[in-house]
Amino acid sequence: MSGPTEVEDLLRAYAPQVLGTLVRRYGTFDTCEDAVQEALIAAARQWPAQGIPDNPRGWLVTVAARKLVDQVRSEAARRRREDSLAFATPASELLAHAADEEPGTGRDDSLALLFLCCHRDLSPPSRIALTLRAVGGLTTAQIAAAFLVPESTMAQRISRAKQTIKAAGGSLALPAGEDRTARLADVRHVLYLVFNEGYTASGGDELTAPELSTEAIRLARLLHRLVPEDAETAGLLALTLLTDARRPARTGPHGELVPLAEQDRGRWDARLVEEGVELISRTLPRGQVGPYQLQAAIAAVHDEAESAEATDWPQILALYELLERAGPNPMVTLNRAVAVAMVHGPAAGLALLDELARDRRTAGHHRLLATRAHLLELLGDGETAATVYREAARRTTSAPERRHLTERARRLS
Numbered sequence: 001m002s003g004p005t006e007v008e009d010l011l012r013a014y015a016p017q018v019l020g021t022l023v024r025r026y027g028t029f030d031t032c033e034d035a036v037q038e039a040l041i042a043a044a045r046q047w048p049a050q051g052i053p054d055n056p057r058g059w060l061v062t063v064a065a066r067k068l069v070d071q072v073r074s075e076a077a078r079r080r081r082e083d084s085l086a087f088a089t090p091a092s093e094l095l096a097h098a099a100d101e102e103p104g105t106g107r108d109d110s111l112a113l114l115f116l117c118c119h120r121d122l123s124p125p126s127r128i129a130l131t132l133r134a135v136g137g138l139t140t141a142q143i144a145a146a147f148l149v150p151e152s153t154m155a156q157r158i159s160r161a162k163q164t165i166k167a168a169g170g171s172l173a174l175p176a177g178e179d180r181t182a183r184l185a186d187v188r189h190v191l192y193l194v195f196n197e198g199y200t201a202s203g204g205d206e207l208t209a210p211e212l213s214t215e216a217i218r219l220a221r222l223l224h225r226l227v228p229e230d231a232e233t234a235g236l237l238a239l240t241l242l243t244d245a246r247r248p249a250r251t252g253p254h255g256e257l258v259p260l261a262e263q264d265r266g267r268w269d270a271r272l273v274e275e276g277v278e279l280i281s282r283t284l285p286r287g288q289v290g291p292y293q294l295q296a297a298i299a300a301v302h303d304e305a306e307s308a309e310a311t312d313w314p315q316i317l318a319l320y321e322l323l324e325r326a327g328p329n330p331m332v333t334l335n336r337a338v339a340v341a342m343v344h345g346p347a348a349g350l351a352l353l354d355e356l357a358r359d360r361r362t363a364g365h366h367r368l369l370a371t372r373a374h375l376l377e378l379l380g381d382g383e384t385a386a387t388v389y390r391e392a393a394r395r396t397t398s399a400p401e402r403r404h405l406t407e408r409a410r411r412l413s
Helices: 004-026 029-050 056-073 076-088 091-095 110-117 124-134 140-146 151-168 177-199 210-226 231-244 270-286 291-304 313-326 330-344 346-357 366-379 382-395 399-412
Strands: none
Touching (some): 004 029, 004 056, 004 110, 004 124, 029 056, 029 124, 029 151, 124 140, 124 177, 124 210, 140 210, 210 231, 231 291, 270 291, 291 313, 313 330, 346 366, 366 382, 366 399
């Protein structure tokens, strides 16, 4: 017998390889993806009880090929496609392990699949959902649960995404030149969004969705391995490692939010910190520095500080100023305002927040309000800070954040 965790890890690792094999063989992403999902479900049911096959990748390819043939045969309107598929599939492959699928052989199409799932014609939510299912090996139910939407809604989103790729004629061919650079940026952005949603869930009763941040790190590792020369991909991986290292200390015994300054740093994952610091230290000197590298550098400064009081805020402020020039963003400015307050005093930080309050993208955002309340608290204006904390609590959709902000207001009152 095999443990569920061992099986789940194997299935996630093999999912993109098996899908890549089928798409290259049969050329139909949407139906191949459905067949691979059925094979993964079959393995999840059988392997824990019967044991992992000697050649798990070959087993999955064989079962997925059978499922694909079954799908085509069940659709009378696609009779000609059934005939061509039947001729293309060796009989031995439908009866036993595929002879050409020995362990460790075959090309890895994971990068090509990441590019395909992050197709320009798809919306960001669709890119995320399709990436998690096709490359991450998560089921529709798992993705729906992580994003707090009904399974039927997520199923429709994934189905529409696959139809969009089919209509666009998407293939496993890797883009080249400038197009590859732009598409690689899209892939990184999707993994960044997945990680952020896992690290701080945008809604619901839990502060984090660990399965999402863990999966984002796994895929970022995969992407870094496939494009080791890309400094921004290395920066993204370092950022996720250094940020996720703090997750054990982000919540208290009852699931309550614990701010960075109040966290028990002894609970941080020292292994992830060491790996992240080593990676960003090796990457920064290599050339042009981008936003992910700068964010990773900021995270490294926080993680290497022995205490909140020992944090090198002038260095963090300098890095945020570089980050704001590299990729202007109101949330970056919001974080810079905190660094300004820590270096030059709360009043200087509040002046920056006044500028953000005039920006339609951030005006009334709960994070802007929470930051304003924090700086007012540091300034000694507890009464006004409590009022703003309560307003921030009303604006957030995260239950843990709402409880935290309400508690801050209560303490000041």
